Amino acid sequence: MTTMQAPGLATTPVSPTVSWPRAAAAVPISAAAGVLLGVGDLWWNINSPGPWATVANSCAGWAIAPFVLGALLTLVLRTGAATAAASGVVMLGVAVEAYYVAGVVWLGDDPSIVTSPVAHYWLVLAILVGSTLGAAGAWAAGRSTWLAAPGTALGAALLLGDALQLWQLSYGGTEPEARILALLGVAVLLASLRRPLVTLGALVLCAPLTVAVAACFVGTGVVL
Numbered sequence: 001m002t003t004m005q006a007p008g009l010a011t012t013p014v015s016p017t018v019s020w021p022r023a024a025a026a027v028p029i030s031a032a033a034g035v036l037l038g039v040g041d042l043w044w045n046i047n048s049p050g051p052w053a054t055v056a057n058s059c060a061g062w063a064i065a066p067f068v069l070g071a072l073l074t075l076v077l078r079t080g081a082a083t084a085a086a087s088g089v090v091m092l093g094v095a096v097e098a099y100y101v102a103g104v105v106w107l108g109d110d111p112s113i114v115t116s117p118v119a120h121y122w123l124v125l126a127i128l129v130g131s132t133l134g135a136a137g138a139w140a141a142g143r144s145t146w147l148a149a150p151g152t153a154l155g156a157a158l159l160l161g162d163a164l165q166l167w168q169l170s171y172g173g174t175e176p177e178a179r180i181l182a183l184l185g186v187a188v189l190l191a192s193l194r195r196p197l198v199t200l201g202a203l204v205l206c207a208p209l210t211v212a213v214a215a216c217f218v219g220t221g222v223v224l
Contacts, residue, residue, distance in 0.1 A: 022077045022078065022079050022083070023079060023083045023086075025077060026073050026077060026079055026083050026084075026086075026087045027087070027090060029069075029073070029087070030069065030086075030087040030088075030090040030091045030094070031090055031091070031094050033065070033069055033091045033094075033095075034090065034091040034092065034093065034094025034095040034098060035094060035095070035098045037062070037065050037091065037092075037095040037098070038094065038095035038096065038097070038098030038099035038100075038101075038102065039098050039099070039102045041056050041057050041061075041062075041095075041099060042099055042102045042103060042106065043102070043106075044056055044057075045057050046106065046107075051176035051177050051180055052180060054174075054177050055177050055180045055181060055184075058162065058177070058181075059162065059217070060158050060159050060161075060162035060181055062092065062095070062129075063129045063133055063158055064133065064155065064158055064159060064184070065091060065092070065095070065133075066084075066087070066088025066089075066091055066092060066129065066130045066133040066134040066137065067088075067133040067134070067136055067137035067140070067154075067155045067158070068137060069084070069087055069088060069091055069134060069137060070084030070085070070087065070088055070133070070134040070135060070136065070137025070138040070140075070141070071084075071137035071138065071140055071141035072137075072141075073087055073137075073138065074137070074138045074141040074142055075141050079138070080138060080142075081134075081135040081138040081139060081142070081147075082135075083138075084134040084135055084137055084138035085130070085131040085132070085134040085135040085138075086131070086134070087130075087134055088129075088130030088131055088132075088133055088134020088135070088137075089126060089127050089130035089131050089134070090130070091130060091134075092125075092126035092129060092130040093123055093126045093127070093130070095126075096119060096122045096123055096126055097114060097119070097123075100113050100114045100119055101114060132154075133154070133155070133158070135151075136150075136151040136154040136155055137151065137155065138151070139151025139152075140152040140155060140188075140192070140198075145195065145197050145198055145201070148192070148195065148198040148201075148202075149197070149198050149200075149201025149202050149204075149205065150201070150202075150205055152188060152189065152191075152192045152198055152199075152201075152202040153201070153202040153203075153204075153205035153206045153209055154209060155188045156185045156186070156188040156189045156202065156206050156210075157185070157205075157206050157209035157210040157212070157213050158185075158213055159181045159182070159184045159185030159188065160181070160182060160185035160186075160206065160210040160213070161209070161210045161211070161212070161213025161214040161216070161217065162178075162181050162213065162214070162217060163178045163179070163181035163182040163185060164178075164210055164211070164213075164214040165214040165215075165217045165218050166178035166181070168214065168218075185210075189202055189203065189206065
């Protein structure tokens, strides 16, 4: 198993302190989003395989999910980066286990896969990626231009970096997937156009971050 469009970014004020009722409301939302991601991803790949389904099942496809969640929580519940980071971890952690449980139910996979070292590996990544991209999504949707620019750049670079390494290394005819990832990365940048300073800062940061993400994918061997 490996790990989609970004919401429009607005200038929603974010309280500097944690609102515990709102933070608590984010928990079931994040868990439900995780079930949807894990089960929906497997269902899509079983029933309608293709480039878009492959992207949805890719590391970048899964990693952008907490970014989107973090932005949505900031826009709708007006939570902050800390809540978004925790929500991203919950979402990806639940998604990993939901994916494997769905595989046991639908594909007859060995139930031990749910607690296997492979599952533990992805759960560790869920903590690292979920917290980082969740916070980035909150920054991108938050009020501060200084945080929105790097947050937007990180979300876009994640997708563009994966696209770059696919184009560069040409993994088994993955050009369609690379084009989709690039399109989604550009969409993240376009979502910030209502805030020109954010867009400008994101563009400046996006190029080196894209190269760094591509190098990370290549260096770790984590690909589509």
